Amino acid sequence: MSEYHAQKTQFKDGACLVDALKEQGYSEVEVHEVATQLFDWHGHTTRYLDPNGDKANIIVRRHIVGGAANDLGFKKMADGTYEAIVSQYDSHKHNAQWFKGLKKSYVEKVDHKTAAKNGLKFLGRKIVNGRVQLQFLDPRAN
Incomplete structure (x- = not known):
């Protein structure tokens, strides 16, 4: 059992x-406006978190996760955040270190998007004192 x-x-x-x-x-990530059913490694529907079926809006299917994995999901919550839905079996792979890397990548993506909306041009990325710094140029500045 891997709830x-x-x-x-x-x-x-x-x-x-x-x-x-x-x-x-x-490589393949599903996006659903309406939360969609998650499946365990046998391909069976799961009902660990919700008696009507565990569902998520963003899903990495088990065959993409690899091995005898279950689906990995992210469900959109009422406050606008995404709740991660990870099976107990897959928590060794999707652990705190993995989520730290995901968050780091996510923050960079958000920064790029925000900068582009504000008219900034991405110049590059460098590591200073062990921390990543993104560099942007404002083409409107003199």
Whole structure:
């Protein structure tokens, strides 16, 4: 048995979350306006978190996660954040370190998107004192 557990996140931008998941190596990520059923490694529907079926809006299917994995999901909550839905079995892969990398990638995607909306041009990325710094140029500045 590998029941699902929900984990609160700060992710709010679905498109940036999808891009961050792809950067983590998941080539196929499903996006659903209406939350869709998650499946266990046998392909059976699950009902660990919801008696009507565990569902998510952003899904990495088990065959993409790899091995004898279950689906990985992110469900949009009423406050606009996405709640991660990870099976107990897959929590060794999708652990705190993995989520740290996902968050780092997500934040970069959000920063790029925000900068572009504000007319900034991305110049590059460098590491200063062990921290990533994104560099942008404002073409409107003199």
